[in-house]
Amino acid sequence: xxxxxxxxxxxxxxxxxxxxxxxxxxxxxxxxxxxxxxxxxxxxxxxxxxxxxxxxxxxxxxxxxxxxxxxxxxxxxxxxxxxxxxxxxxxxxxxxxxxxxxxxxxxxxxxxxxxxxxxxxxxxxxxxxxxxxxxxxxxxxxxxxxxxxxxxxxxxxxxxxxxxxxxxxxxxxxxxxxxxxxxxxxxxxxxxxxxxxxxxxxxxxxxxxxxxxxxxxxxxxxxxxxxxxxxxxxxxxxxxxxxxxxxxxxxxxxxxxxx
Numbered sequence: 001x002x003x004x005x006x007x008x009x010x011x012x013x014x015x016x017x018x019x020x021x022x023x024x025x026x027x028x029x030x031x032x033x034x035x036x037x038x039x040x041x042x043x044x045x046x047x048x049x050x051x052x053x054x055x056x057x058x059x060x061x062x063x064x065x066x067x068x069x070x071x072x073x074x075x076x077x078x079x080x081x082x083x084x085x086x087x088x089x090x091x092x093x094x095x096x097x098x099x100x101x102x103x104x105x106x107x108x109x110x111x112x113x114x115x116x117x118x119x120x121x122x123x124x125x126x127x128x129x130x131x132x133x134x135x136x137x138x139x140x141x142x143x144x145x146x147x148x149x150x151x152x153x154x155x156x157x158x159x160x161x162x163x164x165x166x167x168x169x170x171x172x173x174x175x176x177x178x179x180x181x182x183x184x185x186x187x188x189x190x191x192x193x194x195x196x197x198x199x200x201x202x203x204x205x206x207x208x209x210x211x212x213x214x215x216x217x218x219x220x221x222x223x224x225x226x227x228x229x230x231x232x233x234x235x236x237x238x239x240x241x242x243x244x245x246x247x248x249x250x251x252x253x254x255x256x257x258x259x
Contacts, residue, residue, distance in 0.1 A: 003053070003054050003106075003110055004053050004054070005052055005054065005057060005105050005107045005111065006030065006031040006032065006049040006050070006051050006105065007028065007029070007030060007031065007050055007051075007052045007057060008029040008030060008031045008044070008045040008048055008100065009027070009029045009257065009258060010026065010027065010028050010029070010057065010060050011026070011027055011064075011259075012024065012025070012026050012027075012064045012093060013025060013027060013248065013259045014248065014251075015094060015096065015123075015247075016247035016248035016249070017171075017199070017244050017246055017247070018142050018169055018171075018199060018244070019169060019199075019242065020090075020094055020123065021244060021247055022247065023090070023092060023093070023094055024068065024092050024093035024094070025093050025094040025096055025123075026061050026064050026093050026094070026095045028057060028061065028095065028096070028098070028111075029042070029098050029099060029100060030045070030049075030097065030098070030099045030101070030102045030104075030105055030108060031045055031046075031047065031048060031049030031099070032045075032046065032047070032049075032099070032100050032101065032105070033045065033046055033099055033100045033101040033104070034101060034104060035101065035127055035146075035150075035152045035155060036151070036152070036214050036215050036216050037151060037215065037216065038150055038151045038175075038215055038216045038218050039149070039173060039175060039203045039204075039215075040212070041204070041210045041254070041255075042099070042100070043210065043211075043212035043214065043215065044257070045099055045100040046100070054107060054110055054111050054114065057111060058111070058114060058115070058118070061115065061120070062118075064093070065095075065120075068092050068093055090121040091119055091120060094120070094121045094122075094123060095115050095120045095121070095122050096122070096124070097111070097112060097122070097123070097124050097125065098124075101126065101129070101130065102125070102126060103124075103126055103130040103131075103132070104130070108124075109134055109135065109136070112124065112135065112139050113136045116138040116139065121140070122136075122139045122140065123139070123140045123142055124139050124140070124141045124142065125142050126141060126142070126143050126144070127144050127146070127155070128143045128146065128155075128160060129146075129152070129155040129156065129157055130157065131157065131160065132160050132163050132164075133160075133163050140168060140169070141164065141169070142168070142169045142170075142199075143160060143168065143169070143170055143171065144170075144171050144172075144173065145170055145171070145172055146173075147172055147173060147174060147175070147176075147178075147179035147183055148179055148219060148222065149174075149175040149176045149178065149179050149203070149218045149219065149222055150173065150216065151215075151216025151217065151218065151219065152216065153182070158190075161190060161192075164195050165195075165196065166195075167196070168196045169196055169197045169199055170197075170198050170199065171198075171199040171200075171201060172198070172199065172200050172201070172241075173201045173202075174200055174201065174202060174203065174230055175202070175218070175222075175225065176218070176222040176223055176224055176225055177222070177224075177225050177229075178223065179222075179225070180225060183200070184237060184239065187239065187240070187241070193241075197242060198239075198240060198241040199241065199242050200230065200234060200239075200241045200242070200243050200244065201244055201245075201246065202225075202227045202230050202243075202245070204246055204249055204254060206254075207253070207254045207255040208255075209255040210254070210255050227245075230243065231243055
């Protein structure tokens with residue numbers, strides 16, 4: 001593996017979102033993004049990063065995973081089997097590539113393939129603005145469809161929908177009533193509920209340290225939506241979606257990195 005990636009950070013925490021929420025997960029955050037969503041909470045990943053070989057990234061992932069692997073080996077030697085993996089249905093910890101936008105760096109495709117070959121359950125968090133067809137089919141793609149308040153709704157690459165499988169997930173980040181109505185119509189218009197799990201995330205207000213001048217502004221005329229209103233609308237409209245909180249922001253300060 002001679003390719004290199006520009007990496008913002010690699011750390012072990014709990015998966016805060018998706019159908020995998022709550023499970024231990026190693027996050028590989030790649031540098032750079034070509035979108036500037038109004039609610040982005042990781043603007044520090046736009047430019048900050050260090051060049052690492054794919055081998056170095058793999059080595060760090062394995063180092064962080066070693067305590068879990070050691071515990072599983074110990075259980076196997078005691079004849080108790082792999083209880084942790086059996087409970088979740090996946091080898092733990094999970095590994096997620098996020099950003100930034102991972103697909104801006106083509107080396108991420110090789111990295112994901114190599115991590116799958118190592119037996120990891122690999123997740124990809126992607127904006128939906130880039131072609132996902134070349135991603136290893138073993139990877140679980142968590143793809144955004146950008147709602148109007150993001151300021152990036154025009155960047156949605158709807159051609160990606162044909163590549164999604166049941167193991168993938170579509171995420172809508174909802175901050176306004178207009179976002180909700182847009183998402184509701186897109187779900188119905190493309191019958192998304194029949195493709196894969198659908199996630200609704202509420203836009204968590206940015207802490208002062210997370211704000212960045214380059215982020216898009218919420219378009220004028222939109223009406224903010226509260227968490228409660230969003231939850232009640234989902235129930236009232238019988239939407240086939242999973243309402244999710246960003247668990248890490250409940251446990252740790254919203255602006256804290258490495259969690």
